Amino acid sequence: xxxxxxxxxxxxxxxxxxxxxxxxxxxxxxxxxxxxxxxxxxxxxxxxxxxxxxxxxxxxxxxxxxxxxxxxxxxxxxxxxxxxxxxxxxxxxxxxxxxxxxxxxxxxxxxxxxxxxxxxxxxxxxxxxxxxxxxxxxxxxxxxxxxxxxxxxxxxxxxxxxxxxxxxxxxxxxxxxxxxxxxxxxxxxxxxxxxxxxxxxxxxxxxxxxxxxxxxxxxxxxxxxxxxxxxxxxxxxxxxxxxxxxxxxxxxxxxxxxxxxxxxxxxxxxxxxxxxxxxxxxxxxxxxxxxxxxxxxxxxxxxxxxxxxxxxxx
Amino acid sequence: xxxxxxxxxxxxxxxxxxxxxxxxxxxxxxxxxxxxxxxxxxxxxxxxxxxxxxxxxxxxxxxxxxxxxxxxxxxxxxxxxxxxxxxxxxxxxxxxxxxxxxxxxxxxxxxxxxxxxxxxxxxxxxxxxxxxxxxxxxxxxxxxxxxxxxxxxxxxxxxxxxxxxxxxxxxxxxxxxxxxxxxxxxxxxxxxxxxxxxxxxxxxxxxxxxxxxxxxxxxxxxxxxxxxxxxxxxxxxxxxxxxxxxxxxxxxxxxxxxxxx
Numbered sequence: 001x002x003x004x005x006x007x008x009x010x011x012x013x014x015x016x017x018x019x020x021x022x023x024x025x026x027x028x029x030x031x032x033x034x035x036x037x038x039x040x041x042x043x044x045x046x047x048x049x050x051x052x053x054x055x056x057x058x059x060x061x062x063x064x065x066x067x068x069x070x071x072x073x074x075x076x077x078x079x080x081x082x083x084x085x086x087x088x089x090x091x092x093x094x095x096x097x098x099x100x101x102x103x104x105x106x107x108x109x110x111x112x113x114x115x116x117x118x119x120x121x122x123x124x125x126x127x128x129x130x131x132x133x134x135x136x137x138x139x140x141x142x143x144x145x146x147x148x149x150x151x152x153x154x155x156x157x158x159x160x161x162x163x164x165x166x167x168x169x170x171x172x173x174x175x176x177x178x179x180x181x182x183x184x185x186x187x188x189x190x191x192x193x194x195x196x197x198x199x200x201x202x203x204x205x206x207x208x209x210x211x212x213x214x215x216x217x218x219x220x221x222x223x224x225x226x227x228x229x230x231x232x233x234x235x236x237x238x239x240x241x242x243x244x245x246x247x248x249x250x251x252x253x254x255x256x257x258x259x260x261x262x263x264x265x266x267x268x269x270x271x272x273x274x275x276x277x278x279x280x281x282x283x284x285x286x287x288x289x290x291x292x293x294x295x296x297x298x299x300x301x302x303x304x305x306x307x308x309x310x311x312x313x314x
Numbered sequence: 315x316x317x318x319x320x321x322x323x324x325x326x327x328x329x330x331x332x333x334x335x336x337x338x339x340x341x342x343x344x345x346x347x348x349x350x351x352x353x354x355x356x357x358x359x360x361x362x363x364x365x366x367x368x369x370x371x372x373x374x375x376x377x378x379x380x381x382x383x384x385x386x387x388x389x390x391x392x393x394x395x396x397x398x399x400x401x402x403x404x405x406x407x408x409x410x411x412x413x414x415x416x417x418x419x420x421x422x423x424x425x426x427x428x429x430x431x432x433x434x435x436x437x438x439x440x441x442x443x444x445x446x447x448x449x450x451x452x453x454x455x456x457x458x459x460x461x462x463x464x465x466x467x468x469x470x471x472x473x474x475x476x477x478x479x480x481x482x483x484x485x486x487x488x489x490x491x492x493x494x495x496x497x498x499x500x501x502x503x504x505x506x507x508x509x510x511x512x513x514x515x516x517x518x519x520x521x522x523x524x525x526x527x528x529x530x531x532x533x534x535x536x537x538x539x540x541x542x543x544x545x546x547x548x549x550x551x552x553x554x555x556x557x558x559x560x561x562x563x564x565x566x567x568x569x570x571x572x573x574x575x
Contacts, residue, residue, distance in 0.1 A: 211383050212416065215414040218438060264568060
């Protein structure tokens with residue numbers, strides 16, 4: 001505690017200035033590099049776009065996460081536009097100055113990869129889980145093959161494939177943005193895990209529920225959407241959030257293919273001669289950021305489980 | 315009293331149209347196990363049929379073939395004149411007109427009682443919400459639990475849950491109701507409340523096919539009792555003759571087993 005706060009130096013231009021002031025932690029490094037940690041190498045003049053995206057994110061998530069949010073019905077419809085608007089804001093074009101995706105970095109990069117992965121892996125995972133139980137052989141074989149292949153390969157391998165191998169398969173001259181490739185790979189990776197988590201939930205649904213739905217004349221998709229999936233997903237919430245958290249933390253692996261996530265920025269900061277040897281402070285700071293996000297997800301999952309509890313076990 | 319099955323050559327689709335359900339030479343196998351053997355059955359519109367028999371005799375399988383929860387491998391089944399085949403359209407039409415009440419209720423635990431009742435009318439019949447709610451409340455009153463409409467199934471007793479399940483089936487305004495041992499999973503003191511609802515329903519002209527061991531119910535409302543054993547229909551008769559004057563040895567044995575205690 002003393003080291004963290006009381007004896008810590010919060011300002012200074014280098015490590016030496018810090019230790020001259022106090023014997024504890026030297027948080028000045030974080031202060032000086034905060035913008036780098038947040039935005040990566042995103043052009044300074046365009047950083048308002050990142051901030052605006054974050055505001056949009058909060059306004060989109062709020063009605064999705066909380067049932068009591070005002071105007072929830074309309075907000076949910078507008079939320080569909082969020083990925084497109086944000087992608088436009090961050091990448092540019094169509095009136096905005098284009099920003100190369102290799103300038104993305106820091107927490108912003110973590111959020112872009114994490115939220116894209118989380119947002120797309122759930123629906124894809126649900127489809128794969130249903131596909132795996134499908135009576136149509138082609139769909140079933142595809143789903144099983146996809147899930148088992150992706151689960152059988154480490155994420156890092158997939159990321160390497162994304163960063164190098166795809167170029168061999170694409171016709172020469174066709175460039176395919178590296179970040180986009182990473183997003184696709186991370187999403188597919190998480191989808192395979194998601195599919196298995198949801199399949200567990202599906203198998204916990206008693207056969208009578210399917211029979212009751214069938215006997216009413218509900219179509220397959222209505223029965224799934226209205227009866228089976230709400231129950232299966234509710235059972236799977238702990239596993240789903242577990243996968244989300246795993247995915248979110250796995251975004252740090254992109255450092256290996258040269259994208260600068262917070263850890264990458266941290267390493268770069270430590271390479272600066274003025275700040276060498278402050279690895280504890282830098283990594284602690286990054287760890288706190290991840291802990292806050294992941295703990296938030298975990299708490300929300302508990303809240304959701306309580307809210308959806310309709311069993312009233314007596 | 316016994317209805318003789320018509321001979322095979324006379325069977326036409328139009329003849330099946332006069333019956334609520336027609337089964338002709340129906341066979342079903344589970345792997346090598348021959349679960350339904352040469353079932354022939356005509357159910358008149360408005361008729362109340364009670365099916366009984368020892369466990370494993372195929373009686374549940376038989377009624378589950380009527381709404382295609384089980385598939386028959388041989389023979390023909392017509393429901394309201396429509397043939398049950400692989401045609402998914404026909405199956406869906408038939409399921410809309412045939413309600414089913416299960417042994418274990420099979421209510422949807424994540425929906426309230428009212429939502430359980432309105433789900434099929436809204437999504438299958440495309441009924442507006444207000445109308446579906448009104449109909450649901452009407453039937454919940456009929457089964458005497460309108461005050462439970464906003465509770466979840468898990469908060470109700472078994473007898474209440476089964477009455478909700480009956481109301482849920484009725485909300486689709488089916489022409490035929492199938493009951494698959496509706497009281498077998500209930501505590502004795504709750505059986506009466508469910509049977510009372512079923513007896514009241516029987517007086518309203520709906521076609522009912524019930525698999526049940528409630529012999530009192532069979533006598534009160536049954537037009538015909540069918541006894542099954544080993545996948546075959548052994549005997550069918552009106553309730554009085556069935557109970558007082560059973561023809562077949564296996565029927566006598568079965569009746570002595572369920573009535574002598």
